[in-house]
Amino acid sequence: xxxxxxxxxxxxxxxxxxxxxxxxxxxxxxxxxxxxxxxxxxxxxxxxxxxxxxxxxxxxxxxxxxxxxxxxxxxxxxxxxxxxxxxxxxxxxxxxxxxxxxxxxxxxxxxxxxxxxxxxxxxxxxxxxxxxxxxxxxxxxxxxxxxxxxxxxxxxxxxxxxxxxxxxxxxxxxxxxxxxxxxxxxxxxxxxxxxxxxxxxxxxxxxxxxxxxxxxxxxxxxxxxxxxxxxxxxxxxxxxxxxxxxxxxxxxxxxxxxxxxxxxxxxxxxxxxxxxxxxxxxxxxxxxxxxxxxxxxxxxxxxxxxxxxxxxxxxxxxxxxxxxxxxxxxxxxxxxxxxxxxxxxxxxxxxxxxxxxxxxxxxxxxxxxxxxxxxxxxxxxxxxxxxxxxxxxxxxxxxxxxxxxxxxxxxxxxxxxxxxxxxxxxxxxxxxxxxxxxxxxxxxxxxxxxxxxxxxxxxxxxxxxxxxxxxxxxxxxxxxxxxxxxxxxxxxxxxxxxxxxxxxxxxxxxxxxxxxxxxxxxxxxxxxxxxxxxxxxxxxxxxxxxxxxxxxxxxxxxxxxxxxxxxxxxxxxxxxxxxxxxxxxxxxxxxxxxxxxxxxxxxxxxxxxxxxxxxxxxxxxxxxxxxxxxxxxxxxxxxxxxxxxxxxxxxxxxxxxxxxxxxxxxxxxxxxxxxxxxxxxxxxxxxxxxxxxxxxxxxxxxxxxxxxxxxxxxxxxxxxxxxxxxxxxxxxxxxxxxxxxxxxxxxxxxxxxxxxxxxxxxxxxxxxxxx
Ligand code: BGC
Numbered sequence: 137x138x139x140x141x142x143x144x145x146x147x148x149x150x151x152x153x154x155x156x157x158x159x160x161x162x163x164x165x166x167x168x169x170x171x172x173x174x175x176x177x178x179x180x181x182x183x184x185x186x187x188x189x190x191x192x193x194x195x196x197x198x199x200x201x202x203x204x205x206x207x208x209x210x211x212x213x214x215x216x217x218x219x220x221x222x223x224x225x226x227x228x229x230x231x232x233x234x235x236x237x238x239x240x241x242x243x244x245x246x247x248x249x250x251x252x253x254x255x256x257x258x259x260x261x262x263x264x265x266x267x268x269x270x271x272x273x274x275x276x277x278x279x280x281x282x283x284x285x286x287x288x289x290x291x292x293x294x295x296x297x298x299x300x301x302x303x304x305x306x307x308x309x310x311x312x313x314x315x316x317x318x319x320x321x322x323x324x325x326x327x328x329x330x331x332x333x334x335x336x337x338x339x340x341x342x343x344x345x346x347x348x349x350x351x352x353x354x355x356x357x358x359x360x361x362x363x364x365x366x367x368x369x370x371x372x373x374x375x376x377x378x379x380x381x382x383x384x385x386x387x388x389x390x391x392x393x394x395x396x397x398x399x400x401x402x403x404x405x406x407x408x409x410x411x412x413x414x415x416x417x418x419x420x421x422x423x424x425x426x427x428x429x430x431x432x433x434x435x436x437x438x439x440x441x442x443x444x445x446x447x448x449x450x451x452x453x454x455x456x457x458x459x460x461x462x463x464x465x466x467x468x469x470x471x472x473x474x475x476x477x478x479x480x481x482x483x484x485x486x487x488x489x490x491x492x493x494x495x496x497x498x499x500x501x502x503x504x505x506x507x508x509x510x511x512x513x514x515x516x517x518x519x520x521x522x523x524x525x526x527x528x529x530x531x532x533x534x535x536x537x538x539x540x541x542x543x544x545x546x547x548x549x550x551x552x553x554x555x556x557x558x559x560x561x562x563x564x565x566x567x568x569x570x571x572x573x574x575x576x577x578x579x580x581x582x583x584x585x586x587x588x589x590x591x592x593x594x595x596x597x598x599x600x601x602x603x604x605x606x607x608x609x610x611x612x613x614x615x616x617x618x619x620x621x622x623x624x625x626x627x628x629x630x631x632x633x634x635x636x637x638x639x640x641x642x643x644x645x646x647x648x649x650x651x652x653x654x655x656x657x658x659x660x661x662x663x664x665x666x667x668x669x670x671x672x673x674x675x676x677x678x679x680x681x682x683x684x685x686x687x688x689x690x691x692x693x694x695x696x697x698x699x700x701x702x703x704x705x706x707x708x709x710x711x712x713x714x715x716x717x718x719x720x721x722x723x724x725x726x727x728x729x730x731x732x733x734x735x736x737x738x739x740x741x742x743x744x745x746x747x748x749x750x751x752x753x754x755x756x757x758x759x760x761x762x763x764x765x766x767x768x769x770x771x772x773x774x775x776x777x778x779x780x781x782x783x784x785x786x787x788x789x790x791x792x793x794x795x796x797x798x799x800x801x802x803x804x805x806x807x808x809x810x811x812x813x814x815x816x817x818x819x820x821x822x823x824x825x826x827x828x829x830x831x832x833x834x835x836x837x838x839x840x841x842x843x844x845x846x847x848x849x850x851x852x853x854x855x856x857x858x859x860x861x862x863x864x865x866x867x868x869x870x871x872x873x874x875x876x877x878x879x880x881x882x883x884x885x886x887x888x889x890x891x892x893x894x895x896x897x898x899x900x901x902x903x904x905x906x907x
Pocket of ligand 1: 480488493494495623625738739773775819
């Protein structure tokens with residue numbers, strides 16, 4: 137696991153070899169983003185080797201026609217995907233007619249460096265071209281965090297081994313496609329290219345959804361540091377635009393181009409005049425200049441690190457790993473727009489289509505809740521609020537009316553995209569995670585008003601769903617929920633999944649309690665919620681209370697554990713140590729039916745519920761369940777290990793917690809799953825953050841304060857993290873002998889460390905002995 141391709145470094149990811157076999161992997165690892173757009177680390181110059189070209193624009197999606205073997209009523213017609221957008225990174229270089237292309241050159245040296253502190257990617261290489269000419273290139277790029285519709289590249293090439301004519305062509309290309317298009321369909325139409333003086337733009341619209349993206353550039357050229365762009369000739373074809381600089385060079389000359397790019401979309405601007413606006417924005421960037429843009433950009437990153445860094449001393453691989461994860465989370469989502477969300481792969485690849493999963497609420501939400509201003513997490517909640525009507529329609533499609541909402545398993549605009557019956561129709565636990573995020577938000581921020589304004593509408597609709605999705609069992613004399621898939625997708629169509637039933641009961645109770653609270657706080661607001669939802673408090677609430685008190689939760693009394701679902705003990709009981717390592721991962725070696733029949737669990741299921749509702753269980757119960765389920769879990773979802781790590785730390789088993797944490801810490805950097813080429817595991821990255829803050833740090837929000845119960849892995853000298861409680865930042869520093877909590881806010885903050893209830897004054901650093 138520690139055999140990394142990348143050099144150890146606190147703040148940088150450094151690759152020192154040109155390795156074409158791992159080209160796609162590195163394109164994912166070195167991807168850049170700024171919440172508004174994302175870019176895989178594709179080379180600027182022509183590359184005829186293997187590559188996945190990837191340029192993504194937030195909010196733009198294409199409804200790719202669903203592909204299924206056997207159609208089932210209720211399947212969605214399409215899967216909304218973030219399309220590969222017009223490409224802006226290209227800078228073609230030819231030297232005396234010969235193409236600079238690393239696939240055809242001898243690569244003498246190669247280095248790629250991602251500076252995570254500043255959000256800057258630098259690539260340097262020396263290539264000997266087939267003719268013997270030598271090109272030494274330095275390419276620096278960033279996607280501006282301060283001006284998120286802009287990006288810039290500085291590309292310099294020093295030529296030696298002769299003299300002659302070099303041609304440098306920064307270009308834009310609207311001729312792009314998605315590798316994962318279901319029917320090799322084209323996602324874009326009406327592509328065009330325009331030039332205007334030194335400006336160029338390509339414009340393309342998505343088919344069916346009619347989103348328009350205008351990508352513009354302005355370039356400046358120098359030869360040996362002196363401006364030389366006057367001779368650049370703008371050129372365009374139907375789909376491409378380029379600025380062609382033809383220049384005579386002598387041995388040792390350096391040609392440099394600064395490419396200023398603006399990417400504007402109709403998601404944020406009116407269609408009309410979009411191309412002109414994009415060109416004006418690119419020109420504005422050029423006027424500002426590379427260094428000034430870079431300075432503003434790095435300043436934004438400084439702020440992000442100031443509020444969300446984790447420092448680990450004594451283990452550089454862990455330090456690099458967690459910073460990489462935090463960096464990617466911040467690149468993916470900045471939280472300024474409630475129409476946007478977080479795809480499991482962010483903007484780093486095509487897999488999962490860039491769509492929203494339950495991952496957001498269950499795993500990623502706490503990261504933004506703790507590291508960003510309150511409005512960021514609020515915007516994530518509003519995203520679902522805005523989709524409420526669609527979720528109600530979705531439930532109706534499945535035959536559940538009465539204002540009940542079933543949020544989609546996968547979505548872009550609120551409509552369901554996923555089409556595997558066992559997930560689309562059955563993995564209904566996602567509804568509960570959305571309710572849980574509302575609760576999580578309010579307990580962290582204290583923003584109770586959210587309930588009256590938005591939260592209760594969602595909670596009521598989800599509660600209505602649970603109330604209609606369960607049924608009374610004459611046999612059991614209790615309410616049951618049949619035909620579901622829990623988080624463990626290695627088991628489908630089960631009855632009474634403990635996690636799902638527990639979440640259903642919890643949601644109903646939380647909704648009832650929240651309504652009671654609002655009624656006592658403000659009858660006007662309470663009545664307004666009733667009017668907006670049409671809730672019949674007598675009839676509906678009575679039914680909900682009846683379900684809360686009588687829902688069936690499977691338990692194995694002899695073992696003292698919650699049962700994952702009815703019949704779980706009928707399975708051949710084995711543990712992961714019984715498996716032949718050659719057969720792992722199971723999903724690549726076993727037939728699907730064998731997996732389904734087996735006892736092996738893909739990811740936390742009962743334990744996911746225990747993680748959410750920890751306060752409801754005593755330590756013995758948590759331990760019994762952990763000791764029963766963890767040995768049966770193959771952790772074949774990247775979401776699994778972190779939840780287990782948190783529970784292991786909660787049970788004071790720091791070694792086990794650390795081993796589990798290691799499975800997620802450098803998942804992508806060291807490509808444990810051999811799939812980083814498809815993109816990064818953004819959700820799992822949030823899980824790693826959780827494993828440190830909630831796992832080792834033992835951070836919890838208790839009723840009236842923030843609590844810490846830190847442990848420290850033996851491998852670390854110390855670690856520190858920053859979290860926000862009620863939007864007030866605190867830094868927690870942990871070493872082998874003490875815990876120090878530093879209040880970075882201007883407010884007194886109530887807290888508890890190892891159960892010692894106290895408070896900390898603004899600026900105070902409070903030290904506690906480690907227990
Ligand atoms: C997991 C799901 C998750 C999805 C996207 C699957 O492998 O089982 O829980 O939502 O990946 O991350």
